[in-house]
Amino acid sequence: MRYFWILLGWLILQGSLFSAPPQFAPVLPGKILDFPQDAGAHPDYRIEWWYVTGWLETPAGKPLGFQITFFRVATQADQDNPSHFAPKQLIVAHAALSDPAIGKLQHDQKVVREGFDLAYARTGDTDVRLDDWFLVREADGRYHTQIEAEDFTLAFSLTPSQPLMLQGENGFSRKGPRMEQASYYYSEPHLQVNGTISRQGKTMPVTGSAWLDREWSSEYLDPDAAGWDWISSSLDDGSALMAFQIRGKDGGTIWAHAVLRDASGQIRTFAPDQVSFHPERTWHSTRTQADYPVATRIRTGETEWQITPLMDDQELDSRRSSGAVYWEGAVTLTRDGKPAGRGYMELTGYVKPLSM
């Protein structure tokens, strides 16, 4: 889900103005995902992303949240343009660090066109780069990433500890009531993080646990959607939870979905009517005047999850580049009142309905 819809809204508005707009591949049910091929890029689809979120622990035992994201976006640029600068694919990258000691997000973002080996999303296996930022998957399934942001540098290896998790129906994930409102979607929960963080010239080793989302699609969000709430968590008992709802402009819920995989690999999915979000406490952003439900109760079937933020101000203001403002932050979860683990929550559409 995520940021993706924002980008779609931003980038793909008047395709008809391009002289010869390319045709994008549709997302259809029944496709068998093939790895490592599908860990690589899918340039025939309009958009896709590599979305890593996770919790870290410093040598002093302090918790930190982080987010590293790479997007590949196909524009509707004319395929006949022989120029190597033709903006056929854009690479967008985004990194954020949540540190309660700082009290707000530190983040950095980049957008460039693919080309000249300076920025690319390769097919075959995960290999994305934007200048000196990269995320690459080794043959053994380990990821390496390095992000030199303005305020911090992240250098991690991410080691899988569980099999990857196909979302929806074997990776076909619906986003709305209509069948074409869907994406291909898989996740890798419980990635072991090892690496370093550098801030203000000081480098420290960190360890932690991360969640990777891979998703690609060519479709738009439902035109009546106002925004969405999304959460993922690698739970302490080795299970993995993902839940989201798409809120309508009328205040109702357009679509909702949740999936819980336990440590043994047993998967339980929840239909839209089995998933509900109940805001408990809101936080007001003085920057954007938005009110985010940062503490929330989520019901999946008979289970009730209580979500508490690592810190309240994890708002990401990207009005300068993509124009979107949303909340994306580290959270802790309790399951029916008992501590269950840590995860990431994303809240969008609280400033104004996303323009489509």
Next chain:
Amino acid sequence: MHCVINYTIPGMSLTPVLELHNLGKTYANRQVLSGLSHSFAAGEYVAIMGDSGVGKSTLLNLIAGLDSPDSGEIRIEGEHLSAEDEAATRLRRKYLGFIFQAFHVLPQLTLLQNVSLPLLLNQLPLDRAPAMLAAVGLQGREQDFPHQLSGGELQRVAVARALVHRPRLILADEPTGNLDQDTAREILHLIRDEIKANGASAIIVTHSRAAAETADKILIMDRHSLTPASSENRT
């Protein structure tokens, strides 16, 4: 008559108003003056006569500081007058008044302004100027310009200007040379009356017997000396 009155004023006779010592002046190999000495008593109105080219105007220019002598010295009230420095200029400004044959009235200034010039230069109050113009018979014409005046009127302006700052010595060079006889007589009387009224001394250089005779004393000039005219010459 006038002489008698003047000589009776105590002290005036003790310091001559003007002393010439051994003056010499040569122009382009022509010796104009040589070893000329004379003392002029205060309050005297003296006329100097002499042949053309004898050096009358030169003498006057030397006294006026308009030219400097090759030798000898000139003292006014005992103060040495060298022609070319600022101090001499100040002295001349204060002690001397001039009347010329050619009037020399500044054409772009009004009569009042012309008469006020010496007052301005000596930093004296300007209110004397209208009175002086009235005294020479030009009351009511203060704002006229020189081109509106006749020759006689112009010389009246010059007389007023020469006397307005009450100088000790008036120098007049053929003051009636450009005037007809009647006007000349009028101006001569005016000069004499005003000099006497202001208690000034005067030296008038002239060719005209009639003009000279308005003076207290006539001196005949040659290259070396000033000699009083004999009494039969005077009458």
Next chain:
Amino acid sequence: MTPPLLTRWLLLGEWRSHRLQSVVAVLAITLGVALGFTIHLINTAAVSEFSAATRSLSGKSDLTVRATRYTFDELLYPRLARYAGVAQASPILEITAGVPAKAKTMHNPVFKILGMDGFRAITMTPDLLGVPAEGKPMDTLADDAIFLSPAAMEWLSVKQGDTIEVSTGAKRVQLRVAGGLARAHPGQRIGVMDIGAAQWRFDQPGQLSRIELKLQPGIDPAAFRAALGEALGPSYLLTESEDDDARIHTMSRAYRINLNILALVALFTGAFLIFSGQVLSTIRRRSQLALLRVLGMSRRQILRQLLLESALLGVLGSLLGLGLGYLLAAAALHFLGADLGAGFFPGVAPRLHLDPLAAVLYFLLGTGITILGGLVPAWEAARTHPAPALKSGSEYTMLTALRVPRLAAVCLLMGLVFTALPPVNDLPIFGYLAIVLLLIGSIAALPYLCGLFFAMLSRLSNPDQTGALVTLATTRLSNASGLAAIALGGVLVSFSLMVAMAIMVASFRISLDDWLGQVLPADVYLHSTIHQDIRGFTLEEQQAMASRNGVARVDFIRSVPVTLDLAKPAITLLARPVALDNPGLILPLTGAALPSGDIPPGTIPIWISEAMVDLYGFRTGDRITLPFADSTQIFIVVGIWRDYGRIFGAMQMQLSDYRRLTGDDHASDAALWLHPGTAFDTVATALKALPFGETLEIMETGRVRAAALRQFDRSFAVTYLLELVAIGVGLMGVAASFSAQTLTRIREFGMLRHIGLSKRQIYRMLTLEGSLLGGFGILAGFLLGTGISLILVFIVNPQSFHWTMQLHLPWTWLGVMALAVLAAAALTAFLASRRAVSGDVIRAVREDW
């Protein structure tokens, strides 16, 4: 101190009695200051605007990488982006497009379009980013969209949503105006589009014009620049924004300085006018000043009074001049443009900035020159003995103070020596100094020459035959030559400058016409909408043109800018077929060319323009390498040709050599020879019928010539204007000094009336005097002017514009001007005499004043 009241009386009195002279003096200073200030304002506005606009194109970049050729391979971009020390690299393709819609009304309607990668440019040139319409953010990447600066929208008369058509060579490109720019430099005409779209739409695949680099913090720019320069080799150029500024200054410097010199000449003439005015005024007031001395004003007071008079005139004239200058500059910018029609600053619309420092400078210059002009006469007046000064007729002795034979001789001699000196910093400083010295020397020598001339004249003329009036006039002129010379100075200065300019312009124009005849041997010339189009015509298009009926032969010419030296503007590389045996067929060679047998095999022959000799030191026979070719390729200079088209230098080579070296087979221009008997219209129609025919600018040779001469006249328009002002100031001077002199001589006229001359005879005598004097002034002015024109033609022009020309004297024009000045002098003398003789002449004698 003079009492302030007296000072005021004297000033007011002088003003009351001599209004005309005062007004003329003020007017002269006003004009001089106004001209200087105008030119200064326009120049600074144009240059600062142009460099600010140019700098805005590089934004906050630390270093700009260019190639010696117009474009280079884009693969340098990833190399530099990854280069150690580089934080960000922003690739830019600069397209100089044509605007066909403007071609009818404008010569060479160029429009600069920047192809940029907005994602890369955002850190360095954020001001140049396109601002798309609300809800259309993708327009910034669209291949049919362009974003225009406000000035460009105004120039093209379009708004957001409209479509513009621009041309590149034989191709036309329609672009949608998708919006404005974030913050374009005011007045700058520029369009911005996506770099990928620009490469595609303008046929420049794989090409970049420059790469802007932002260095990482802590990197020493100078050391980085040196190291990168080493790594990239001589075919790439690294510049910082200061380098661009310097180049822009160099580019227009010669032109600007020449204009400034002309303005100074006007000021100089004005100063001379003040000088002669003050001389005459002190002569006239000699006895008055003596009287003031007698009444007790000290020398210092007199001097101060006279200088105060000059200063008042100077202050008043300078203030008026500043105001007038500002208005003139505003008007000139509005009507003529920043380059006053000379074409140095395309694409900017400078606004006037009132620079207080410059205003103060010009004010001081105007006032200072006036006071200086009044100093000599004031000094002389204060120094005189009052007694002789009170006597009439003593004026003439004063003029001996103005006799400065040594000064005249030294000035003339030094002027001659200076003509032999080389340029300083590429500027003909000594040439100009020589002109000034000749002028001063001639003016100083004038009393002697005048006396000599009229003494000779009066000796030659027989009183019995010529009559009393002629005798009187010539006698007076020969005896009072000092006074006459003062009136003459104005005529001499203005007429000599007029003659010099006329000869220079005529020489240039005729040389240009001859040159055009030589460089345009074909029957028809054609090019695309603009000159030096980077795309021009493709090989196919060239073949299509060559195969039209009636075309006997076509020479295709490739014309591209090449930068050989960072500090200098780009030269023009012209590639065309040249007959090795007889290059003179198309090149106006200035000396002997190397015989074709002397060209060693493997070396490539080039022919360079005269400017290349001066600017780059190339000589016939030199073997050189050129940065746009392989460093092992040797070129040999086989000849030097005269080029009036490109003052920064041009180089010709064989088209075949060029194509082999660069792989560029496009052509910018074509020269067509028609079959005998084929009409131009037939061929033009046939060419227009080609698929790209609409884009062709086809001209008969005669029209090319006419257009070039029109352009020439246009760029000299300001020169003509300044020339007229100089003449006007000069004639005003003649009028002022004549009327002042005749007033001084009222007594003399009174005497003449007394001895029986009628008023009419006095008019005639004065008019005769005026004509004789004017005639002599014209004669002297002609000689001096010819001398100055020799300096202009053979020293100033070659040194500042690097071209030579042949001397041509425009006899008819000179004759007309001489007659006009003579008539003006006679008329002025006549008018002045009427005033002098009308009134109190008889009285003047009596007053002896």
